[in-house]
Amino acid sequence: MKSRGEFGFIDYIKTHFPDQAGVIGIGDDCAVIPAGEGELLFSTDLLMEGVHFLRSESSPEDVGWKAAAVNLSDIAAMGGTPVATFLSIALPKDAQGEWAERFIEGYTQISRKYDVPLLGGDTTSSLRDIAVNVGVLGRCPSGKRLIRSGAKVGETIYVTGPLGDSAGGLQAILKGIDRIEDVEILINRHKRPVPRVFEGKVLMETGRVGAMMDISDGIASDLRHIIKASGVGAVVALDKIPCSSQLRSVCAGQDWDIYELAISGGEDFELLLTGPEGLKRYVEFPLYAIGQIVAGDDLVWTLNDEPVDSMYVGYKHF
Amino acid sequence: MKSRGEFGFIDYIKTHFPDQAGVIGIGDDCAVIPAGEGELLFSTDLLMEGVHFLRSESSPEDVGWKAAAVNLSDIAAMGGTPVATFLSIALPKDAQGEWAERFIEGYTQISRKYDVPLLGGDTTSSLRDIAVNVGVLGRCPSGKRLIRSGAKVGETIYVTGPLGDSAGGLQAILKGIDRIEDVEILINRHKRPVPRVFEGKVLMETGRVGAMMDISDGIASDLRHIIKASGVGAVVALDKIPCSSQLRSVCAGQDWDIYELAISGGEDFELLLTGPEGLKRYVEFPLYAIGQIVAGDDLVWTLNDEPVDSMYVGYKHF
Numbered sequence: 264m265k266s267r268g269e270f271g272f273i274d275y276i277k278t279h280f281p282d283q284a285g286v287i288g289i290g291d292d293c294a295v296i297p298a299g300e301g302e303l304l305f306s307t308d309l310l311m312e313g314v315h316f317l318r319s320e321s322s323p324e325d326v327g328w329k330a331a332a333v334n335l336s337d338i339a340a341m342g343g344t345p346v347a348t349f350l351s352i353a354l355p356k357d358a359q360g361e362w363a364e365r366f367i368e369g370y371t372q373i374s375r376k377y378d379v380p381l382l383g384g385d386t387t388s389s390l391r392d393i394a395v396n397v398g399v400l401g402r403c404p405s406g407k408r409l410i411r412s413g414a415k416v417g418e419t420i421y422v423t424g425p426l427g428d429s430a431g432g433l434q435a436i437l438k439g440i441d442r443i444e445d446v447e448i449l450i451n452r453h454k455r456p457v458p459r460v461f462e463g464k465v466l467m468e469t470g471r472v473g474a475m476m477d478i479s480d481g482i483a484s485d486l487r488h489i490i491k492a493s494g495v496g497a498v499v500a501l502d503k504i505p506c507s508s509q510l511r512s513v514c515a516g517q518d519w520d521i522y523e524l525a526i527s528g529g530e531d532f533e534l535l536l537t538g539p540e541g542l543k544r545y546v547e548f549p550l551y552a553i554g555q556i557v558a559g560d561d562l563v564w565t566l567n568d569e570p571v572d573s574m575y576v577g578y579k580h581f
Numbered sequence: 582m583k584s585r586g587e588f589g590f591i592d593y594i595k596t597h598f599p600d601q602a603g604v605i606g607i608g609d610d611c612a613v614i615p616a617g618e619g620e621l622l623f624s625t626d627l628l629m630e631g632v633h634f635l636r637s638e639s640s641p642e643d644v645g646w647k648a649a650a651v652n653l654s655d656i657a658a659m660g661g662t663p664v665a666t667f668l669s670i671a672l673p674k675d676a677q678g679e680w681a682e683r684f685i686e687g688y689t690q691i692s693r694k695y696d697v698p699l700l701g702g703d704t705t706s707s708l709r710d711i712a713v714n715v716g717v718l719g720r721c722p723s724g725k726r727l728i729r730s731g732a733k734v735g736e737t738i739y740v741t742g743p744l745g746d747s748a749g750g751l752q753a754i755l756k757g758i759d760r761i762e763d764v765e766i767l768i769n770r771h772k773r774p775v776p777r778v779f780e781g782k783v784l785m786e787t788g789r790v791g792a793m794m795d796i797s798d799g800i801a802s803d804l805r806h807i808i809k810a811s812g813v814g815a816v817v818a819l820d821k822i823p824c825s826s827q828l829r830s831v832c833a834g835q836d837w838d839i840y841e842l843a844i845s846g847g848e849d850f851e852l853l854l855t856g857p858e859g860l861k862r863y864v865e866f867p868l869y870a871i872g873q874i875v876a877g878d879d880l881v882w883t884l885n886d887e888p889v890d891s892m893y894v895g896y897k898h899f
Contacts (some may be wrong), residue, residue: 269681287726287728290729290810291659291728291729291730291794291810292624292655292656292658292659292728292729292794292795293622293623293624293655293656293658293659293661293719293726294622294623294624295620295621295622295659295721295728296618296620296621296623297621297723298617298618298619298620298621298720299615299616300616301616302613302614302615302616303613303614303615303616303621303664303718304611304612304613305612305614305667305700305701305716305718306610306611306612306667306701307667307669307701307702307703307714307716308703309669309670309671309703309705309712309714310705311671311705311706311708311712312708312876313707313708313709314671314705314707314708315705331725337610338610338611340610340611341609341610341611341613343611347623349624349625350625351625351626351627351714352627353627353629353632353712361644381622383623383625384625385625385626385627385714386630387627387628387632388629389629389630389631389632389710389712390629390630390631390632390710391631391709391710392708392712394627394629394671394707394709394710394711394712394714395893396625396669396703396712396714396716398623398625398667398714398716398820400612400621400623402616402795403613405615408605408611408613410605410609410611410613410719411608411610412609420685423639476609477610492608492609535754581832
């Protein structure tokens with residue numbers, strides 16, 4: 264497909280995100296949004312070809328979905344409601360036609376699912392690699408946003424869903440293993456992560472959560488952020504970390520270390536939070552209790568109630 | 582210089598942008614800002630190595646300055662006040678140490694000059710090219726923001742300063758001409774553009790401006806956005822477009838077409854606006870009248886009051 268040119272591409276994007284009353288979206292120097300009430304949340308994530316995705320492995324639609332998903336997840340992590348996204352995209356010559364339009368299809372799918380308009384951004388050329396930056400604006404009632412520093416001694420540590428699927432899917436891609444059905448499910452979890460926007464908002468509304476964040480770098484790394492910010496320690500039972508039946512089955516077949524994938528593998532985008540023992544009573548979705556916040560500043564892993572050495576660390580980019 | 586690692590780099594950035602009361606900045610899943618009053622403005626720009634800057638030609642400090650400047654200019658273009666910026670940066674291995682820290686120095690210089698805190702962002706690795714995305718949040722009293730669609734027949738077209746310097750500076754770099762003092766001044770205008778934040782706000786406050794935008798792609802391209810959005814035409818006198826004495830001197834010496842640089846050259850980041858004939862009386866900085874908004878939908882260029890063919894077009898990325 265021939266490229267429509269930069270301004271043609273912007274017009275193409277606009278057909279997917281029509282104007283909204285009271286808001287100025289794509290097409291002026293800035294987007295304009297009424298300030299509204301409460302507090303504003305803002306987050307941004309940059310995805311680079313070759314680091315975050317491979318054109319040979321991820322469809323443009325998948326990259327578009329994921330670029331928005333990881334940002335919506337940051338709003339979910341604070342218990343907020345996403346209001347708008349902003350997309351900057353740098354495209355080398357061979358991605359300016361079909362690739363770009365299919366990317367917008369995937370971006371539009373998730374934007375519609377969460378009812379979040381794209382209100383602005385930037386389009387530019389790139390010498391070699393595709394770069395995609397998404398910014399997201401959200402809202403939360405004043406003082407209600409859930410941050411990393413709120414964990415208190417005695418609280419239970421929860422996650423909202425199984426961990427390790429995304430890392431298992433990535434490993435399956437990288438090792439080129441047979442794509443039986445269980446493997447495809449893991450790969451789909453890697454390519455089309457589901458931000459826990461609904462769950463985050465409900466958890467915020469309970470008023471009972473201590474600290475919350477989303478699991479993007481792997482729980483071993485992410486939980487350290489919570490205990491450092493909160494000035495507490497944590498004990499986590501490896502054997503209580505939820506893992507999907509698909510991950511169990513694939514790890515058994517491939518002789519992969521399921522704990523390593525579940526603990527150090529990133530990009531599950533489940534929520535990690537602390538709260539009272541009975542928190543599950545206040546929500547209608549699964550919450551998995553995996554450990555306790557304790558005094559001190561250590562993160563201790565246990566297996567069958569015995570401490571284990573852990574060489575598991577989360578992902579750092581450099 | 583050895584890289585500090587991703588989290589060390591984030592800590593380094595935090596030392597330049599200390600915490601502010603009532604705001605959550607760098608370090609949680611989202612930045613948190615009180616919604617405040619009026620309207621929010623948001624813009625974002627992505628700079629790619631090899632397209633927007635060359636590591637061999639621009640110092641890291643200059644790239645840091647410009648990355649923030651182009652975004653502050655978008656807020657200025659609406660007459661708003663910048664509130665916060667968000668920085669996403671993708672760094673290849675050979676830019677993760679000294680380059681990255683010097684970039685932050687330049688970014689900090691302009692942020693302090695305009696008193697705008699950096700409140701969040703993303704750091705990641707890159708295979709090859711540096712990618713820098715800046716998002717900026719601004720504010721404006723409700724309904725007062727100046728947009729592109731407000732130009733009315735009979736209004737005068739103004740710019741806030743000389744055009745073509747940045748394009749002249751870029752051409753001087755690309756052609757490798759002798760860096761006499763006038764050339765250095767043009768190059769500095771290219772590398773360290775000055776966003777017209779103060780001027781934009783004052784113009785907004787006059788309540789007399791029809792349409793406004795910043796000149797990023799070249800006035801030939803940018804003025805077309807105004808006339809298309811406003812449903813009007815325009816007549817612009819090439820010989821009334823302000824050009825600096827340095828640009829005149831360098832163009833004469835190099836036999837360069839000064840009109841081409843002034844009209845098609847982008848990145849001057851002066852403001853382009855329409856308003857009543859006597860608008861200059863309401864501001865204390867220079868405003869240069871260069872033409873008129875007329876009925877129709879044509880953009881006509883004149884020289885000595887005679888229409889001239891124009892092959893001058895602004896920059897498109899693809």
